[in-house]
Amino acid sequence: MNLRERKKQRTRDALLRAALELFATRGYEETTVDDIAAAVDVSQRTFFRYFAGKEETAFYVTRLAETQVVEAVRARPPGEAPLEALRRALLESWDTINETIEEIVPVDLHMRVYRVIESTPALLAAHLRRATELEEELARIIAEREGLDVDADPRPRIVVALFGGVIRVTERLWSAGDDLSLEGMRQLTATYLDQVGPALAGNWRTGQSP
Amino acid sequence: MNLRERKKQRTRDALLRAALELFATRGYEETTVDDIAAAVDVSQRTFFRYFAGKEETAFYVTRLAETQVVEAVRARPPGEAPLEALRRALLESWDTINETIEEIVPVDLHMRVYRVIESTPALLAAHLRRATELEEELARIIAEREGLDVDADPRPRIVVALFGGVIRVTERLWSAGDDLSLEGMRQLTATYLDQVGPALAGNWRTGQSP
DNA sequence: GAGGCTAATGACAGTCACTGACAATTGACA
DNA sequence: TGTCAATTGTCAGTGACTGTCATTAGCCTC
The missing domain is CATH 1.10.10.60 (Homeodomain-like)
Structure with missing residues (x-):
């Protein structure tokens, strides 16, 4: 150099x-x-x-983390059900993400910036747009795993939309709470992903959830 | 006046x-x-x-339509399962929405603007942010229907996130296609919502979907 | 129905993100 | 060392917005 x-x-x-x-x-x-x-x-x-703009700096670290998740999904064994593959890829790439972030900035700083993203309307909007681009990419990966055509079969995009939706809910909750650790976020994410099944059951009134 | x-x-x-x-x-x-x-x-x-800004004019009509959907969800009989209530509310308020739009601008103009929203990064971002605000409102309504606390039970936000995700996927597909009628969009939405169940089944390889 | 009150408007100046153009600087490499 | 190309600074301009202040125009009362 x-x-x-x-x-x-x-x-x-x-x-x-x-x-x-x-x-x-x-x-x-x-x-x-x-x-x-x-x-x-x-x-x-x-x-x-x-x-390219002020915004780009705010998402620089996030972008790196997203790339890792995409790679993790690509590396999942083809036998797994789609939602399970997404779930495991995300939770297992957590540690790698931690290291990647630390190479650029203190994780603590990134966490604080993350909260700023969630609480600044203009940044939140940009974040959501970026998230849908990521979802499109994931949908294509899932479709390929299952040997399907993304544009012909709705299911890949639907699972990914569900997955992405759950992630966004946890992001929001985490950023609104007071545990600003990476580990806290991971826990929340795991818990919420576990609730997907129960949430889709017809009747919620039989037995409470954690 | x-x-x-x-x-x-x-x-x-x-x-x-x-x-x-x-x-x-x-x-x-x-x-x-x-x-x-x-x-x-x-x-x-x-x-x-x-x-308040250039953006606000672009979403003026959309805002009215969203209000109608929220009201339709509120009006759903309490016996229905959450996802079913959301689905029916959306599909049934379609005609009312059509009328509401026509009071302000020709529906055709609105449809063209809608495509502009989907294809303009800044507007798409704003649209997604608005959508999550809507989802938060819907989650609260669903939680109330079911007698739950939104902040304690993850399920209301999860179903709504799934629902919202599917809607967004159909919006994207519709705006990328060449049928720019309201009816075409309704059809697509109905089809995709019907695919939610199949998409979440563990194994996709037994039998194809429409 | 004239005149005062208040709300709506226009004109102007200023901030901030961002871009194009051009000149000055500085590292690379023969 | 001198030439070439990349990096940078300066300046001017656009477009979204905001604050301020004077002007205009409906409204309401006497």
């Missing part, structure tokens, strides 16, 4: 860290791109040469 | 119609607020006194 390349990398990292730190402390809307650029002592124009 | 009120109503309607017409023909990003204001011959500032 060149001096030139190393310098670029350092600038990119510095911009990312400065942005996330500012978002976590001051809030997303309250942070201007000029603030971020000033914190790293580069021009605003330079910021936009590294990131 | 006095002259003043009538004038305001006319301005609001004119702005809304001009905006939707422009979005449908020229595209959302290609339409500036100045364009909309100029089409109605008012100042840009006046536009912002009637609508």
